[in-house]
Amino acid sequence: MENIEKQVREEARKLLSEKKVDALVGYEQGTLPYQAAPCIITEPEEADRLVWNPFCSVNLAKYVHDLIFQHRQSQTRTKPEDRTKKVVGIVARGCTTRSIVIHLQERQYERDEVVIIGVPCTGYIAKRKLFRALDGAEPLSCVVEGDTLKVESAAGSKSIPIKEILSDSCLTCRYNNPVISDINVGEPAPPMNPDGEYDDVDAFENLPTDERWAYFTKEMDKCIRCYACRNTCPSCYCKVCFVEQSQPRWVGVSVDESDTQVFQIMRIFHQAGRCVDCGSCVEVCPMGVDLRKFLKKLDKDGFDLFEHRAGESLEDPPPLGAFSTYDKEDFIFEP
Amino acid sequence: MTENKANENWEPKIVAFVCNWCTYAGADLAGISRIQYPPNVRLIRLPCSGRVNPFYVVKALQEGADGVLVSGCHPGECHYLTGNLSARRKFAILKRFLSYIGIEADRTMFTWVSASEGEKFANVIKGVTERVKALGPATKMIKTL
Ligand code: SF4
Numbered sequence: 414m415e416n417i418e419k420q421v422r423e424e425a426r427k428l429l430s431e432k433k434v435d436a437l438v439g440y441e442q443g444t445l446p447y448q449a450a451p452c453i454i455t456e457p458e459e460a461d462r463l464v465w466n467p468f469c470s471v472n473l474a475k476y477v478h479d480l481i482f483q484h485r486q487s488q489t490r491t492k493p494e495d496r497t498k499k500v501v502g503i504v505a506r507g508c509t510t511r512s513i514v515i516h517l518q519e520r521q522y523e524r525d526e527v528v529i530i531g532v533p534c535t536g537y538i539a540k541r542k543l544f545r546a547l548d549g550a551e552p553l554s555c556v557v558e559g560d561t562l563k564v565e566s567a568a569g570s571k572s573i574p575i576k577e578i579l580s581d582s583c584l585t586c587r588y589n590n591p592v593i594s595d596i597n598v599g600e601p602a603p604p605m606n607p608d609g610e611y612d613d614v615d616a617f618e619n620l621p622t623d624e625r626w627a628y629f630t631k632e633m634d635k636c637i638r639c640y641a642c643r644n645t646c647p648s649c650y651c652k653v654c655f656v657e658q659s660q661p662r663w664v665g666v667s668v669d670e671s672d673t674q675v676f677q678i679m680r681i682f683h684q685a686g687r688c689v690d691c692g693s694c695v696e697v698c699p700m701g702v703d704l705r706k707f708l709k710k711l712d713k714d715g716f717d718l719f720e721h722r723a724g725e726s727l728e729d730p731p732p733l734g735a736f737s738t739y740d741k742e743d744f745i746f747e748p
Numbered sequence: 749m750t751e752n753k754a755n756e757n758w759e760p761k762i763v764a765f766v767c768n769w770c771t772y773a774g775a776d777l778a779g780i781s782r783i784q785y786p787p788n789v790r791l792i793r794l795p796c797s798g799r800v801n802p803f804y805v806v807k808a809l810q811e812g813a814d815g816v817l818v819s820g821c822h823p824g825e826c827h828y829l830t831g832n833l834s835a836r837r838k839f840a841i842l843k844r845f846l847s848y849i850g851i852e853a854d855r856t857m858f859t860w861v862s863a864s865e866g867e868k869f870a871n872v873i874k875g876v877t878e879r880v881k882a883l884g885p886a887t888k889m890i891k892t893l
């Protein structure tokens with residue numbers, strides 16, 4: 414871990430001092446001991462701010478898109494021939510690189526506008542699980558020692574095996590090593606347990622219809638429509654999201670629970686073939702809505718119907734951006 | 749649209765999104781051939797089944813439709829060549845997803861009816877109406893405010 418961190422800083426410094434990138438997105442120590450926050454650095458001296466540890470949770474690909482688009486926006490009044498490109502570097506684990514693949518496939522930016530420092534990943538700590546392990550006590554300091562996390566809290570000190578508090582997305586991750594990269598640091602990480610990937614979805618599918626609806630409504634009732642899930646999602650980069658569109662107004666903003674359900678159905682549906690299961694939405698959700706249960710279903714169907722795994726490779730087009738005459742059509746109603 | 753739901757004379761309301769070139773023409777054919785079909789369906793004509801935003805289906809359910817039908821040209825016969833092929837992918841996922849979250853599968857139906865299939869159009873409407881009747885009035889995800 415420390416070794417990877419050192420190498421990440423080294424590579425970042427090199428990229429910035431050789432001017433190969435204009436800005437670099439990585440993680441830095443957050444304001445709380447159990448937090449690593451996204452950071453954007455532009456000077457080689459700042460490379461020492463970067464960290465790499467199991468608290469690095471949110472998917473950074475979103476920031477690459479944001480930076481590139483902000484830069485483009487700032488040039489709308491520049492003559493086309495005078496416009497410049499900015500290159501963004503990024504510290505990326507498996508899921509982050511898959512999100513970049515999606516951006517590239519959807520022609521958001523060119524491959525030469527991003528420099529990827531690929532990092533092997535052994536999973537990140539889900540904050541909710543950490544708090545559960547501490548019975549809700551606020552951690553005052555956290556130290557990673559090999560496979561355990563030593564936590565000091567008001568309730569005393571405790572050692573927690575990291576494996577027990579990893580995010581659900583990480584436990585069944587299929588791509589914990591980068592799928593594309595320009596620079597690789599560290600040795601490839603050992604595989605997680607992708608075989609159990611759809612166990613949750615399978616179990617849910619087998620419940621009676623009304624129980625599934627009851628679970629869906631119970632989860633969506635928690636949602637306060639803060640849109641943090643959308644804001645953190647690298648696949649949610651639309652300039653104007655449907656939830657803010659007012660001509661026509663797609664989804665109401667009343668307290669009627671159906672409005673929230675419709676918002677969720679549509680946001681989740683927009684991730685069909687595009688959700689890389691990085692778990693960022695679940696991680697940032699203040700209300701602990703079980704979004705993964707529903708997003709994972711799309712992932713499962715994407716593979717089942719179109720043999721597609723989101724962001725797996727640049728050559729494999731997004732399933733809803735393609736079609737085949739031989740697509741399954743067993744759902745078509747024949748009277 | 750919440751009126752008369754508990755009534756025993758309840759009749760389902762079904763919204764059908766149909767394409768201009770095949771299914772709508774098929775409905776016309778059913779009409780001029782005087783083929784009877786249940787009056788429960790409200791047709792909305794769109795250029796192509798590929799134009800049907802999955803949101804339309806979800807919205808129709810939210811606004812109180814008891815069933816939604818989407819119908820276009822048969823694969824390979826799309827007026828715009830491939831509109832229905834991309835529609836097929838979207839709706840394969842949408843149908844599975846809606847039934848996964850607990851909305852009865854029979855409330856969202858997808859089919860193909862060509863311009864020469866007036867008979868089939870009538871049968872589709874009959875079939876869909878029967879299925880939705882069997883489910884009873886829609887109660888989930890309906891906007892009441
Ligand atoms: S929810 Fe849909 S419309 Fe909104 S940003 Fe995400 S992908 Fe775009």
Ligand code: SF4
Binds near residue numbers: 640641697701702
């Ligand atoms: S982050 Fe959670 S509470 Fe906020 S909009 Fe998303 S699901 Fe709802």
